[in-house]
Amino acid sequence: MNIKQAATDHPILGLLAERWSPCGFEDRPVPEADLRSLFEAARWAASSYNEQPWNYLVATKENVTEFGRLLSCLVEANQAWAKAAPVLVLGVVSLRFARNQKDNRAAVHDLGLAAGNLVVEATARGLSVHQMIGLLPDKAREVYQIPEHFEAWTAMAIGYKADPATLPDALKERDLSPRQRKPLSKFVFTGQWGQPSPFALQRDP
């Protein structure tokens, strides 16, 4: 039994139940064809007015200098484990619509939709993604000359998850702990805030 498999209350796709965010990665590069397909998956996400507000800065470990530059844009606590991943990515969001320069209220949400697609494609290819919010947007702006109204919002470590037995104790514990979530009744409401939807209280036969 895989301790990281989601203990679902209702059936969902295997690809969604299997996904989790490892801290340990194997020292093994990701084929470029897989990387192309990951970003291609992100590309086809939905977005408000088809703005496609997602942009990515990518570094692979083969290029030591570039990898170090991207790693330096993460907070130290994330650098500590993310340096093991073969691929690091910054998710840079365009905060204004290109067509009229108005604020795009959906921009950060749509960056999340694109990440969702990327992660599903990664899972299907045997890859794991650990997403981060702990990064240094100002540092990233300086390092990569990110223009005004764009901002590094997320980061991702991508690669093949390591056998937890090979990890230092703190990471091992994290990568072996079961995944937990609130039940549907705590966040799926009908009629009034906090009132569970009747369908969400039923169990499937």
Added chain:
Amino acid sequence: MNIKQAATDHPILGLLAERWSPCGFEDRPVPEADLRSLFEAARWAASSYNEQPWNYLVATKENVTEFGRLLSCLVEANQAWAKAAPVLVLGVVSLRFARNQKDNRAAVHDLGLAAGNLVVEATARGLSVHQMIGLLPDKAREVYQIPEHFEAWTAMAIGYKADPATLPDALKERDLSPRQRKPLSKFVFTGQWGQPSPFALQRDP
């Protein structure tokens, strides 16, 4: 040939290539077991500190009053087509961490991750989702008594897409137009902002 199938430059999962956002929906209810699985899929998305900042208000057409209340929280342009869908949903984000009441910079992004999962599960079940940012957060707060530091951010129409031939001209045109996206070289960068990643310029053999 399905005109709405993504014309991908690189291979991706069928479930991701098939997804699009129809304006036309069949008059056909969504089984409750499917609804449970859609929100179960959202439930297992990743989130910063496992905060799970996503919450949903759901109305199905069987309950005319509730459906009308939820519909009234959308902007008029969206009400016009979304009223045909059998299920309407508001995505309500928790903007602060429950554990320390600090702002959660990842909250809106993670609402997007959960939506991404929901949409993948919907596609697998033959359902379509049309996501919206055009809604009335203050109206939603009033109608549903949404508490402070929570905000209705997105909406979704969920159901079975209609045959475009049955739709009024404006919707028919929209639901028959091909989907378009920027190429990877315009948003996947390495080394510097705007400089395409070398791997993103390659074609797969």
